[in-house]
Amino acid sequence: xxxxxxxxxxxxxxxxxxxxxxxxxxxxxxxxxxxxxxxxxxxxxxxxxxxxxxxxxxxxxxxxxxxxxxxxxxxxxxxxxxxxxxxxxxxxxxxxxxxxxxxxxxxxxxxxxxxxxxxxxxxx
Numbered sequence: 001x002x003x004x005x006x007x008x009x010x011x012x013x014x015x016x017x018x019x020x021x022x023x024x025x026x027x028x029x030x031x032x033x034x035x036x037x038x039x040x041x042x043x044x045x046x047x048x049x050x051x052x053x054x055x056x057x058x059x060x061x062x063x064x065x066x067x068x069x070x071x072x073x074x075x076x077x078x079x080x081x082x083x084x085x086x087x088x089x090x091x092x093x094x095x096x097x098x099x100x101x102x103x104x105x106x107x108x109x110x111x112x113x114x115x116x117x118x119x120x121x122x123x124x
Contacts, residue, residue, distance in 0.1 A: 023122065024121065030054050066093065074115070075113055080113070
């Protein structure tokens with residue numbers, strides 16, 4: 001199922017915003033972009049926008065953060081790791097998903113953080 005109607009993703013990009021396969025929802029990498037513009041007020045606000053963008057896709061599938069089973073985080077500066085965790089942690093109420101955090105040289109639109117997620121369509 002291709003759900004590429006997201007306004008933040010230009011139609012010329014060769015990707016799907018999210019795909020459902022084998023009982024999972026795979027969400028493409030999300031940056032802290034709102035209305036096509038990167039949130040630059042603070043790193044915490046940028047992370048919150050990333051999580052808001054993920055929540056939007058989850059909601060389109062009647063899912064919540066409780067359904068997320070795996071997250072991959074890309075940071076352009078590992079010195080932001082602790083601040084990331086302060087914002088990220090409260091979004092997960094019942095359990096934390098598996099997670100990988102990778103330092104990268106650069107991200108789209110000069111973002112400082114990007115997250116890809118996998119959610120189970122069924123809560124266990």
